[in-house]
Amino acid sequence: MTRKRIAVLTGAGVSAESGLSTYRDNGGLWDNYDPMEVASAEGWAHNPGLVLDFYNMQREHLRSVQPNEAHRLIAQLEERFTVDVITQNVDNLHERAGSTHVVHLHGEATKVRPENCYNDNDGFSERQVFDVGYDAVHLGDKAPNGVQLRPHIVFFGEAVPKMEQAIELVSQADIVLIVGTSLQVYPAAGLYRYASPGAPIYIIDPADVPLWDKRIVHIRKVATEGMKDFVQML
Numbered sequence: 001m002t003r004k005r006i007a008v009l010t011g012a013g014v015s016a017e018s019g020l021s022t023y024r025d026n027g028g029l030w031d032n033y034d035p036m037e038v039a040s041a042e043g044w045a046h047n048p049g050l051v052l053d054f055y056n057m058q059r060e061h062l063r064s065v066q067p068n069e070a071h072r073l074i075a076q077l078e079e080r081f082t083v084d085v086i087t088q089n090v091d092n093l094h095e096r097a098g099s100t101h102v103v104h105l106h107g108e109a110t111k112v113r114p115e116n117c118y119n120d121n122d123g124f125s126e127r128q129v130f131d132v133g134y135d136a137v138h139l140g141d142k143a144p145n146g147v148q149l150r151p152h153i154v155f156f157g158e159a160v161p162k163m164e165q166a167i168e169l170v171s172q173a174d175i176v177l178i179v180g181t182s183l184q185v186y187p188a189a190g191l192y193r194y195a196s197p198g199a200p201i202y203i204i205d206p207a208d209v210p211l212w213d214k215r216i217v218h219i220r221k222v223a224t225e226g227m228k229d230f231v232q233m234l
């Protein structure tokens with residue numbers, strides 16, 4: 001028998017209980033930093049040192065945190081289902097919890113690439129991406145081709161190269177699970193619309209859900225608690 005497929009779309013809320021800040025909650029990252037300065041294409045052009053410092057800080061923080069029960073329960077779904085995790089998060093906590101198929105829509109904090117590689121259309125290829133782990137990257141740090149390294153992050157104002165792959169995975173899913181995202185940032189926020197008509201959509205988030213679709217089941221809990229409920233409901 002073929003296994004059912006679950007597409008899991010995650011945002012910063014799934015990592016909140018690991019101690020990583022979300023972006024838009026009170027006291028979140030975007031309360032303390034201007035995303036246009038530290039995470040946009042314009043910000044990089046204007047002050048790349050500030051952008052590098054922001055992601056150096058993220059990387060350093062990531063070194064000290066651990067996956068939580070929600071990441072682990074998502075990974076354990078692979079014992080019974082074919083699971084595709086599509087995450088907006090730039091952390092590596094899904095992988096560290098054991099998920100084997102993770103698509104990072106907005107890039108990865110532990111990786112860098114030459115600043116002249118933007119996306120597939122501009123010649124960007126995974127071969128040009130370097131894993132720096134949790135180490136800092138500074139102005140003057142260059143790729144073997146002599147070009148300044150930049151964070152392997154999809155900055156505001158840039159295309160989302162993995163969107164097509166994500167759409168395909170969501171459309172193939174028998175069940176769609178959304179965990180801990182405010183669904184404010186497009187195109188990721190529109191992904192649920194590609195769910196096949198028969199697929200139920202579960203959303204785990206302690207806050208109101210900005211979507212309406214009669215298929216949506218809102219589990220109004222934090223990720224670790226909501227994931228336990230979700231597993232029971234399967």
Ligand code: OAD
Nearest residue numbers: 011012013016022023024088106180181182183207222223
């Ligand atoms: P947001 O900060 O916008 O939303 C976080 C969501 O997590 C909110 O809906 C919260 O209610 C929920 N939340 C908070 N604590 C939670 C918990 N313990 N368990 C479950 N949910 C919880 O973060 P994202 O939606 O991920 O992009 O933001 C999307 C994108 O905006 C990010 O990928 C980032 C940002 O700008 C880039 O930097 C490119």
